Amino acid sequence: MEVEYGYARIILDERGRLEACDPYGCVSIRIPLGDEVYIEPVPAIARPQQLTGCLYVEFTEPIAFSGGKSSLWFLAPFELAITHKDRIITRVSPTKVKFTVVGDIVDGVVCRYYKSVAGFSRGDITDHVKPGLGFVKVDVEGEAATIPGIGFYVAGLPLYVDNEDFIYYPRVEAGVSEGVVQNKTTTDPPLRGLKVALKGRRYMLLLPSLTQPI
Amino acid sequence: MVFNVTEWLTGIKVKFTEVVIAGIIIVASVFIALIVRNTMRKSLQQRLPSYAYKPLENLVFYGIIVAGVLSALTPFGISLSGLLVAGGFAGIVVGFASQQTVSNFISGLFLLIEQPLRIGDPVTVGDVSGVVVDISILSTRIRTWDGYIVRIPNSAVFNSNITNYMRTRARRVEITVGISYDSDIEKARETLIKMMQDHPYCLVNPAPEVFVDKYAEHSIVLKVRCWAPPPVWFATKIDLQTRMKKVLEEAGIKIPFPQLDVHIKDAADMRVKLVEEEKG
Numbered sequence: 001m002e003v004e005y006g007y008a009r010i011i012l013d014e015r016g017r018l019e020a021c022d023p024y025g026c027v028s029i030r031i032p033l034g035d036e037v038y039i040e041p042v043p044a045i046a047r048p049q050q051l052t053g054c055l056y057v058e059f060t061e062p063i064a065f066s067g068g069k070s071s072l073w074f075l076a077p078f079e080l081a082i083t084h085k086d087r088i089i090t091r092v093s094p095t096k097v098k099f100t101v102v103g104d105i106v107d108g109v110v111c112r113y114y115k116s117v118a119g120f121s122r123g124d125i126t127d128h129v130k131p132g133l134g135f136v137k138v139d140v141e142g143e144a145a146t147i148p149g150i151g152f153y154v155a156g157l158p159l160y161v162d163n164e165d166f167i168y169y170p171r172v173e174a175g176v177s178e179g180v181v182q183n184k185t186t187t188d189p190p191l192r193g194l195k196v197a198l199k200g201r202r203y204m205l206l207l208p209s210l211t212q213p214i
Numbered sequence: 215m216v217f218n219v220t221e222w223l224t225g226i227k228v229k230f231t232e233v234v235i236a237g238i239i240i241v242a243s244v245f246i247a248l249i250v251r252n253t254m255r256k257s258l259q260q261r262l263p264s265y266a267y268k269p270l271e272n273l274v275f276y277g278i279i280v281a282g283v284l285s286a287l288t289p290f291g292i293s294l295s296g297l298l299v300a301g302g303f304a305g306i307v308v309g310f311a312s313q314q315t316v317s318n319f320i321s322g323l324f325l326l327i328e329q330p331l332r333i334g335d336p337v338t339v340g341d342v343s344g345v346v347v348d349i350s351i352l353s354t355r356i357r358t359w360d361g362y363i364v365r366i367p368n369s370a371v372f373n374s375n376i377t378n379y380m381r382t383r384a385r386r387v388e389i390t391v392g393i394s395y396d397s398d399i400e401k402a403r404e405t406l407i408k409m410m411q412d413h414p415y416c417l418v419n420p421a422p423e424v425f426v427d428k429y430a431e432h433s434i435v436l437k438v439r440c441w442a443p444p445p446v447w448f449a450t451k452i453d454l455q456t457r458m459k460k461v462l463e464e465a466g467i468k469i470p471f472p473q474l475d476v477h478i479k480d481a482a483d484m485r486v487k488l489v490e491e492e493k494g
Contacts, residue, residue, distance in 0.1 A: 100418040
């Protein structure tokens with residue numbers, strides 16, 4: 001069986017040899033004959049090497065936020081985890097990887113980077129979905145500002161999936177105040193009726209927030 | 215003056231019992247400290263980062279032993295305040311003898327509080343570079359890049375210039391390359407920028423840059439810079455250095471070897487005579 005998804009390729013042959021490849025290398029693992037492996041989406045932080053727990057998505061066109069409350073939608077990359085007996089045995093990235101520093105080079109945060117279109121509704125960006133990209137919904141609140149991008153922590157969070165197999169990150173809350181945006185990831189699904197794609201840590205205490213200058 | 219042997223022997227007996235009790239207390243405290251340390255290793259070592267766990271383990275281990283020793287002194291009627299007063303005098307005597315040891319101990323405490331380096335950090339301390347493998351009460355151990363373990367007394371660490379390569383979010387990778395004078399500088403620049411933009415570890419912000427550093431004798435020298443997260447800095451540097459030649463060659467940019475064009479001014483005509491080689 002062979003699966004190609006974006007830049008990722010996963011092959012499982014009849015002798016139980018599993019090969020998972022992405023632009024950063026291949027992993028070969030022996031699976032006991034008769035056992036099952038699953039491919040499930042997980043937050044994109046582990047490939048080629050885990051250096052961070054956050055994502056920063058820069059918008060192709062900055063968003064003019066007029067203050068008060070509003071929702072933003074954009075796309076963010078995810079990775080594919082290959083699981084065997086409920087344990088992740090390897091991961092591959094269907095998208096190419098870049099990193100960036102959010103904030104100052106000494107006190108800032110290194111995050112996985114992606115550049116995406118953004119809009120005020122899910123429909124604005126649906127046409128731009130490609131393999132390896134999932135939806136992110138951010139509920140923004142606070143002062144008027146121009147927002148160039150949003151950074152948020154994703155390590156250990158569950159992803160959601162809808163009936164059309166679109167992937168969703170959990171809902172993010174952003175507060176704009178005095179030249180900074182404070183982003184906090186929740187574990188809530190961004191829409192009703194979504195299912196958990198992988199058994200991540202559904203309920204987390206003390207979810208970290210990411211503060212970014214704008 | 216009558217010397218009472220019985221009284222003297224009783225006194226000895228009492229002191230001997232106290233010494234035995236003190237010994238038992240000290241041995242018990244060491245035993246308890248070892249059990250606590252083993253328990254901590256099983257339950258906490260995997261959960262805490264090594265830079266936080268190791269100082270905590272040392273603090274608890276030596277704390278129990280010091281508490282045991284102080285308890286062992288109680289049967290002798292030595293109180294902590296008395297010990298401190300006595301220590302004041304003894305300190306002067308012992309201090310001269312163990313100046314360096316005390317200095318290392320105090321420096322060790324300051325290192326644990328200030329934490330200019332942590333276990334696992336790549337550092338340069340004075341002229342020693344490598345990864346910190348242990349910070350103990352008296353010394354710090356560094357595994358050098360070529361694998362040797364260097365033990366540095368804590369006072370020397372504390373008084374040295376410490377460069378910690380892990381405490382910043384990004385480190386700059388800088389590579390110098392020369393291109394031939396007949397190459398297109400702008401094309402070379404674009405090629406090298408694209409190479410870094412395609413590399414996963416070259417950060418988007420701060421952005422990579424390429425600029426002419428100088429016009430040297432044999433080549434135009436370009437400086438190629440990008441920023442990378444500290445854990446992958448070395449891998450990024452060697453990867454870029456390896457790729458660079460290939461991408462420049464693919465773009466038709468030449469990396470020249472040293473060469474010299476000789477122009478002879480007012481050269482006189484040279485007579486050339488062709489002689490047929492003798493056969494056989």
